[in-house]
Amino acid sequence: MLLPILRYFICCWGLVLVLLPATLRGQSPTAAAAAKTIIPGRLVFKLKASTGQQRNIPENTRTPVLNAALARLNARNVRPKFPLSAAPDARQPGAVNLGLIFQADLPTALPVEEACQALRKTGAVEYAEPLYSYPMLYQPNDPLSDSTLASGQYYLKNIRAYRAWDISKGDTSLVIGIVDAGTRLTHEDLKSQLQLNRLDPIDGIDNDQDGYVDNYYGWDFADNDNNPSRDPSSVHGILVAGCAAAAPDNNKGITGVGFRCRFMPLKIYPSTATGSFGGYEAIVYAADHGCRVINLSWGGVGGRSRFEQDVITYAAVNRDAVLVAAAGNTPAELEFFPASYDHVLSVATLQPSDERSTNATYSRRVDLSAPGINILTTWGDTDTDYMGVGGSSFAAPLVAGAAGLLRTHFPQYNAAQIAAQLRRTTDNINALPGNVAFAGRIGSGRLNVLRALTETAQQSARVISRTTAPARRAYAPNDTLRLAVTVQNLLSPVTNLTVTLTSLSPYVTVRQGTFEVGALATLAQRGNATAPFRLAVAASAPLNTRAVLRYRLQDASTGYQEDQYETLILNPDYVVLDANDLHLTLTSRGNLGYDGLGSDVGEGVSYRGSAPLLAEGGLLIATPTARVTDNVRNDRRSNDQDFTALVRAGILTQPLRADQEAYGVLQDSLPGLTNGRSVGVRVRQRGYAWAAAPHRDYVVLTYTLTNLTTDTLKPLHVGLYMDWDLPGEPGRNVATWEAGRRLGYLYDPAKPTYYAGVKHLAGGQASVYSIDNQAPAGAAVRLADGFNTAEKLLTLSSGTSQQTSGLPAGTDASQVVGATLPRLAPADSAVVAFAVVVAPSLAQLQAAADAAATRYQQVLPVRPAQGIAVALYPNPTTGRLLVELPAGPATVRVLSALGQQLQEHTAPTGHSIQLDLSAYPAGVYVVQISTAGGVTTWRVVRQP
CATH class of the missing domain: 3.40.50.200 (Peptidase S8/S53 domain)
Structure with missing residues (x-):
């Protein structure tokens, strides 16, 4: 360096x-901001306190899972970073234990961010980070x-x-x-x-x-x-x-x-x-x-x-x-x-x-x-x-x-x-x-x-710690949060200290912003955990906004006043579906968990507060002519950047079909602009999560694909690449396929703490490709040297010929669960849907996959690729029903279970209409939709 x-x-x-x-030398107004750079071949990690409290004894403080991960990385010279550092004193609030920090040397060709991600996935470390040069x-x-x-x-x-x-x-x-x-x-x-x-x-x-x-x-x-x-x-x-x-x-x-x-x-x-x-x-x-x-x-x-x-x-x-x-x-x-x-x-x-x-x-x-x-x-x-x-x-x-x-x-x-x-x-x-x-x-x-x-009579108080709930790296539009602080008086005593929280950003509203601290002696502390500050994020917060909050510390009896500042990140370029036990990050560019391998943009995929379960995940789309579109890893030690966001990922404020509903629109380039490397599709992605049992173990993801080219895409392959690394031993996983359920999943055969996978719900013919990430040179898919275009196409287009990987003892495995659409005409659209499922046992995983299929058919029905592009929800309904129609005029009829026509509506081109069934008794009804492309019918359940 x-x-x-x-x-x-x-x-x-x-x-x-x-x-x-x-007179002004050294004052360049155009100087670029100095930036830190990663030191290659080295990383640091900090053990979780619960993994062992003995200090500075590497083999006693590291778990077997962590040791195995370090071995897979060919890490050398793993040693305490600060072996002579002093242990924290209980009398020092906020002190840290540097004895839990270790340094490891890595092969110089190994990307440091990738190695850090591998250690984070073990669940044994509080953090793993590169070292930087300034x-x-x-x-x-x-x-x-x-x-x-x-x-x-x-x-x-x-x-x-x-x-x-x-x-x-x-x-x-x-x-x-x-x-x-x-x-x-x-x-x-x-x-x-x-x-x-x-x-x-x-x-x-x-x-x-x-x-x-x-x-x-x-x-x-x-x-x-x-x-x-x-x-x-x-x-x-x-x-x-x-x-x-x-x-x-x-x-x-x-x-x-x-x-x-x-x-x-x-x-x-x-x-x-x-x-x-x-x-x-x-x-x-x-x-x-x-x-x-x-x-x-x-x-x-x-x-x-x-x-x-x-x-x-x-x-x-x-x-x-x-x-x-x-x-x-x-x-x-x-x-x-x-x-x-x-x-x-x-x-x-x-x-x-x-x-x-x-x-x-x-x-x-x-x-x-x-x-x-x-x-x-x-x-x-x-x-x-x-x-x-x-x-x-x-x-x-x-x-x-x-x-x-x-x-x-x-x-x-x-x-x-x-x-x-x-x-x-x-x-x-x-x-x-x-x-x-x-x-x-x-x-x-x-x-x-x-x-x-x-001047020895100065007064100075300070906010010395902060806790937000929910605890997130960033907050989405319409989020509400609580902020608890601890205040310490540093200098002369204060008799009537007040802390007032104010937002300096138009995108954060402080709903409760006063903390009456009262009298504090020198070095005394007091917190507001029982009555925290309350804040709300505006629906209009722009992407990646940095909102500044001001703490104004005042003692009216003495005239003391001092300001301190806090920064919140708003409207990040991802959303987190966290309504149930499975928390899943959906990015604006089609990735899951994080915005690419080694990225810290995103909050991962976790289950019931677990460590991150997914190293990398994302949408893959391909045609047989080796046109592949994705934003996952490639063979150039980086991530592909094919998708761009047209509508950033967001959470609906009033979801109709689920307890939590995410949306976004992304698109790749037309093939003519990329020398035939891209597919030429626009994708509307949706995510759905439900809070009640038996729906707490899965998230449904739907992708509506529209052909932007002038050619029929024949066939079109769509899939989710999922590099699962499950707690216990990430290098000891088996990937397998359950054909009857169209369910691909991974587990640790020696200690199956979690089962995690993807179920194909609808759209096209299901496919799966199970990958051994440690495959030797010459293997059809070898991730050790990256994930190239030919390998991605192979994983999408091989049907179900590669159903398992890692049997019987396990390996570092990943999986692509996908679907093949026979054709997609120019300007036509089709929907492919998956459920991401995690559970503590195979039986519970299977039950969750079945529940996802049932809920999908009830609430989120979609047409096959050659049918009519219609969405109808919520189903079941208590009365109100929204019907999204394709391009062109359409006639919508509501029929009784006996075929009697109850309503008829004519809709102009591409409109959505609302149906009101509240006047009818509970039961099953039929919605019939007629367009130039044909007639389709839907069964609707009217609930009391």
């Missing part, structure tokens, strides 16, 4: 020096004036550092961890500030027995050695260290904000081809080795990581360290990590005028701002050089240095209290012209170290 990082570094340098005026946030500038003059460090005046040093000059016992690109051990303004580990001198022995040999000067986590000196290509860590901890009173260079505080250099960027980013490992080391402040001047966009949040929580809560991070150098509203994680002080960049820097990232997650333009600091090409630089990388260590002063002056404060004191004593700069538009998104104000050290 070294070369991409260097390219980023060099590109930023060139952009700054060539394109920008001298770029530095370095934006260099021209040299400024003589660094020995006060004018050279204007920012010390802005943040009131000179007067603050009259109150506290820090202490050499206070160590700031500089987690960055290494340092220059001999620089005149840094060498005396190094925190040396005198318990482990350089002699080839781990004298202090901390697991690191000769870590006298610190550690290089990128190259795994004891040399934290910077790589010749990067001075970033030296620049950051100078801002926080350059030596004072030595008649040389500059002074760091932390004054007497020392720093520990921890190198996280590689100097060798085999090295890799080591930022989060360095955070744990810093926290375990006495750093009470840790600076992180790096980061990127790309979403949250539970592993990374665990590391942050460990350092901040378990080890009581103040973490300070750069908010980013992209002029956009972004969640930027690690700055946006919980327990991190996020610092945005200001100009010398205290106005927001033109390239500063802003967001509700920013805690405060600090100067970040023309920051004079140690350079490091020689032992006596200095440079003016710009960017949030250099705003953050000013705050880290200030935190060091506060930790010395207020030894009784914990890390959360230090962060609160820094937030509460900033100078409000919202009214400045350059800041008005960004109020609330550049933090509480500009850092003021003097106020932070002297």
Whole structure:
């Protein structure tokens, strides 16, 4: 990963020096957001606490299922990630157990996301994630004036550092961890500030027995050695260290904000081809080795990581360290990590005028701002050089240095209290012209170290935990939810604390938003679990909306007021059918469970709260001419992207045919636009779930296919690819087919905890193809090297010739259950329907499949491919009946069981009509529909 990082570094340098005026170098308004990248050949996973509480003993804490999965992945060197981490203390609410986190090395050709998915499916891990590399946030500038003059460090005046040093000059016992690109051990303004580990001198022995040999000067986590000196290509860590901890009173260079505080250099960027980013490992080391402040001047966009949040929580809560991070150098509203994680002080960049820097990232997650333009600091090409630089990388260590002063002056404060004191004593700069538009998104104000050290009567409460019910990653239109919070008072006591929740989004309504907390002593906590906040999502919420909620914490008796923010994701590009025991994710592009192999978009398929049961699932459509359309895995280590969403997946607010009804429309391209690779169909997908027994173990999926081409599709194959991985031993499954029920399913022959499969309900001739995912080279279908077009066509077009896989002992199996339609004329439509079924026993699976077939015939009848495209529901009905008609005029008649005509209606082209049977007694009636294509009849049950 070294070369991409260097390219980023060099590109930023060139952009700054060539394109920008001298006064604004480093302030590119068009800079792309720095993004994290996956480190290949490595992953981390965290054991569920219930799988074993012994720490750091791999074979004792891992289950046999997990060990088998690691073996199938050819994982090597599986070891505790943090073997020397401290166990959580029961007196520390929210502390984490890093002893349950393990790291594994993988074959370099194996996609890391695929391996993570395989471990998640075992049900033994809380999470499995890639490790990421983050770029530095370095934006260099021209040299400024003589660094020995006060004018050279204007920012010390802005943040009131000179007067603050009259109150506290820090202490050499206070160590700031500089987690960055290494340092220059001999620089005149840094060498005396190094925190040396005198318990482990350089002699080839781990004298202090901390697991690191000769870590006298610190550690290089990128190259795994004891040399934290910077790589010749990067001075970033030296620049950051100078801002926080350059030596004072030595008649040389500059002074760091932390004054007497020392720093520990921890190198996280590689100097060798085999090295890799080591930022989060360095955070744990810093926290375990006495750093009470840790600076992180790096980061990127790309979403949250539970592993990374665990590391942050460990350092901040378990080890009581103040973490300070750069908010980013992209002029956009972004969640930027690690700055946006919980327990991190996020610092945005200001100009010398205290106005927001033109390239500063802003967001509700920013805690405060600090100067970040023309920051004079140690350079490091020689032992006596200095440079003016710009960017949030250099705003953050000013705050880290200030935190060091506060930790010395207020030894009784914990890390959360230090962060609160820094937030509460900033100078409000919202009214400045350059800041008005960004109020609330550049933090509480500009850092003021003097106020932070002297204003000891501050009040600050904080929402420290949140629980939503139902617990989901995202919320659909019309969802309602409850939000329970725990509030802690961090500083001076409050007597009449109120928390008011307000939505800053038009798509979320707060129906109950007040929490009367009352009086809270310092560090006391109180929650509203008995009367949580209540919220509702608007029906009109756009796709993937990020809705911001504001907690306003107030004490009317003292005038205290402080805001905190929460983000909800609304209207994701999938829906979850969860009305019964089977919870199934249906995406807008025809996939089931997740939006592709390795994707975290979706909530999987689970049964009665189980771990995810389905690794990958999705719709396949094909013709004999090797035209195949799907969005599942391919043979290029990615997913096909044939379907696009015309109508995004959603949940009907007033379902007529089921307790829960999902819908969506997707389409592939016409064959002429893809050189004959695609089929040319539009698909209306529907999902139905019922809450009452005996219908709690299945979800019905129907697909209405319309031929968009000018040719008859003859035949047309349709199926569901389902890569089931059942709890117990995912590599020990048998796939089989029950022809009488048209039911394909998988189970573990040694320990059948779950049976899971797909039943063909209607449309065409049923087919099945059972796949051995571990098939050797030369097999007709071999998923080890991907799922190519020819293999997909084979699984759809082979009838029922491949009914079983894995007998007798089991294998890593999957299955395609499908149907073959003899023909589909241009502009014609046909319906194919399946039921996804899961149960704890074979008998219950079979009963659920039979119940699905009965319910389908009663409620969701559809025509055969050559018939008339009509839908009629609900059936049975208590009176009201909706009839969806095909293109062209139609006549609809209602007949009694004896054939007497009771009603007649004429409908124009393509209309739907409503029939009212409420005037008739309970019984069986016939609905007759006449069109140009013929006559079809339906039996309707009128219930009392």
